[in-house]
Amino acid sequence: MPLFLVVIWKLSKIYNMAAKKLITRADWEKKLNDVKVGKEDMNKLVMNFLVTEGYVEVAEKFRTESGTEPDIDLATITDRMMVKKAVQEGNVEDAIEKVNDLNPEILDTNPQLFFHLQQQRLIELIRNGKVEEALEFAQEELAPRGEENQSFLEELERTVALLAFEDVANSPVGDLLDMSQRFKTASEVNAAILTSQSHEKDPKLPSLLKILVMVQNQLGEKAIYPRINDFSTAALEDGTI
Helix, strand or coil: CCCCHHHHHHHHHHHHHHEEEEEEHHHHHHHHHHHHHHHHHHHHHHHHHHHHCHHHHHHHHHHHHHHCCCCCHHHHHHHHHHHHHHHHHCCCCHHHHHHHHHHHHHHHCHHHHHHHHHHHHHHHHCCCHCCCEEEEHHHHHHHHHHCCCCHHHHHHHHHHHHHHCCHHHHHHCHHHHHHHHHHHHHHHHHHHHHCCCCCCCCCHHHHHHHHHHHHHHHHHHHHEEEEEECCCCCEEEEECC
């Protein structure tokens, strides 16, 4: 590295050290202790996570122990998880029936979701080697929707391309047969059901953690302070220059 660059780099480090405010652990912990978060609010945050993610048994136990009431009927969580599980296991027809039993308007008002479920049905037919049935299903059920929507058409063409490769796993479209594709579709269905129940489709806790990371990074540009790097322990670690 040229000498003048080394000098500039060292000067910049010195400048940053001088420019950044140093907050000691004692001062930082005092500031944190001054912030009062109600136990009821924390319990609601936990219940929101359990309900959204579908941990019905844990949610029931938590309600009993904490007295925190969920904002939806816990019985609906079981139904929602049955739909999600059906998609994750490749039983898409069963999932569609269960969604319609819950609320027919979910699929009637969400053409993208319905297409993705039908696309997943096509993927499962191809996975099981039912080539003729897959082609017939694609032509009768998916092609008409592709004619109305360019995005659907592109997804359909990519799915049908699975039939063109002998070694599908190493093909450009092999990811469609990964379990991650099933989980992606299952998550989309789960979110739609939650929305239909006037519930957030995503739990609040992960969003708050993302905000925490962003705020810590912004503060780190102006100050050296103890921060949380490991969220599994929430232990404070002294800041570094």
